[in-house]
Amino acid sequence: MVNISSIYPVKDNYEFDFDYYLNKHMPMSIELLSRSEKFIKVTVERGVDMQNPEIKSSFVAMCHYYFETLEGFMEVFGPNAEKLQEDIKNYTNITPVIQINQVEISK
Numbered sequence: 001m002v003n004i005s006s007i008y009p010v011k012d013n014y015e016f017d018f019d020y021y022l023n024k025h026m027p028m029s030i031e032l033l034s035r036s037e038k039f040i041k042v043t044v045e046r047g048v049d050m051q052n053p054e055i056k057s058s059f060v061a062m063c064h065y066y067f068e069t070l071e072g073f074m075e076v077f078g079p080n081a082e083k084l085q086e087d088i089k090n091y092t093n094i095t096p097v098i099q100i101n102q103v104e105i106s107k
Contacts, residue, residue: 001040001103002070004077006096008060010047013093016060018046020091026063028087032080033065038072041065060094070100 008016022044030042043064047057067073077084088096 001106002067002073003099003101003103004065004067004070004073005099005101006063007099008062008092008094008096010056010058010060011094014060015093017091018061021061025084025087025091029063029084032084033073033076036067036072036076038068039065039076040067060092066103 026042026044033039033042045062045064047059047061049056065073
């Protein structure tokens with residue numbers, strides 16, 4: 001199993017429209033990428049700052065797609081990459097960091 005993550009690091013004067021991201025971008029993304037038979041699941045996480053003790057999150061948000069194989073992901077991402085990447089400007093001014101991992105343990 002592989003995990004493809006889009007990670008949005010906190011930066012000065014960042015903007016992130018969670019309403020748009022959760023209600024428009026992610027439904028579109030899930031609809032397009034889950035067409036692969038190799039698609040397993042997706043998770044979206046929002047960074048949380050804690051007050052006591054004060055701990056600031058390093059990331060605004062993270063999206064994790066899980067596929068059986070990297071090829072399964074690339075088959076559906078390739079034809080949709082431009083559409084998905086073009087939509088980023090509609091919800092944030094953060095350039096996401098993309099991380100691809102081989103999942104070693106999953107319970």
